[in-house]
Amino acid sequence: MSEKPIVIEVKDLCKTYYMEGGASQVVLKHINFKIYEGEFVAIMGHSGSGKSTLMNTLGCLDRPTSGEYFLAGESVAKRTDKELAIIRGQKIGFVFQNFNLMMKRSIVDNVSMPLIYQGVSENERRERALEMLKIVGLEGYGDRPPSQISGGMQQRVAIARALINHPKIIFADEPTGNLDSITSDEIMNLFTELNKKGITIVLVTHEDDVADYAKRMIKISDGRVEYDGLRKEYHA
Ligand SMILES: Nc1ncnc2c1ncn2[C@@H]1O[C@H](COP(=O)(O)OP(=O)(O)OP(=O)(O)O)[C@@H](O)[C@H]1O
Ligand SMILES: [Mg+2]
Secondary structure, eight states: OOOOOEEEEEEEEEEEEEOTTSOEEEEEEEEEEEEETTOEEEEEOOTTSSHHHHHHHHTTSSOOSEEEEEETTEEOTTOOHHHHHHHHHHHEEEEETTOOOOTTSOHHHHHHHHHHTTTOOHHHHHHHHHHHHHHTTOTTOTTSOGGGSOHHHHHHHHHHHHHTTOOSEEEEESTTTTSOHHHHHHHHHHHHHHHHTTOEEEEEOSOHHHHTTOSEEEEEETTEEEEEEEGGGOOO
């Protein structure tokens, strides 16, 4: 079997937060791993272990303090904010625990929002949003506001928005954290389907049954990689 391309590679990645008044906290300590195209990875670890910090760095929302980060072969650790924003727009989709939707706008407006910054026409934005809503199983809901649909459906809207630029990777930070277990399973099945279509999924979760959808698990403990291997071979 030929090896798949590497989509994410971090080398000796460190992150320190510097607070006002001179205090600092070392949060990520010499992290090393590669993620190959098409992988489904769960990042786990206790509260405060550095999962969201790692995710935000991988997602180009933040920069490492030191170390290297290659996204699809390109070095990103030292890029400017503007360059990071462009990389995010082209390569990455984000899904968060709180959905982060505009509750007073239509579902179509929410899903197509990332396209506004790219100067895509209104007609094309609507067309592409409707296409994404079909993929996530929300055909026919486009003209309602998110306030009229359930939490699970709201998370589908957020996933449709994440898909609008056909990203290579989706980063999801506790995407099922606000959902009941049945709805969580539905959302995880949707991620599984997207992964089968070739999208690399990197998911942060506290929950074992959510992590079970992933093939690989990276466990962070106090800012270091404590385990990196098959999820099913992990025994706490
Ligand atoms: N912007 C920031 N400035 C300063 N410290 C921060 C910042 N963000 C996170 N931290 C600190 O870094 C550590 C790791 O936080 P992080 O949010 O990455 O943990 P986490 O593993 O995602 O936790 P949780 O499971 O609770 O979401 C914590 O001690 C946190 O207080
Ligand atoms: Mg977190």
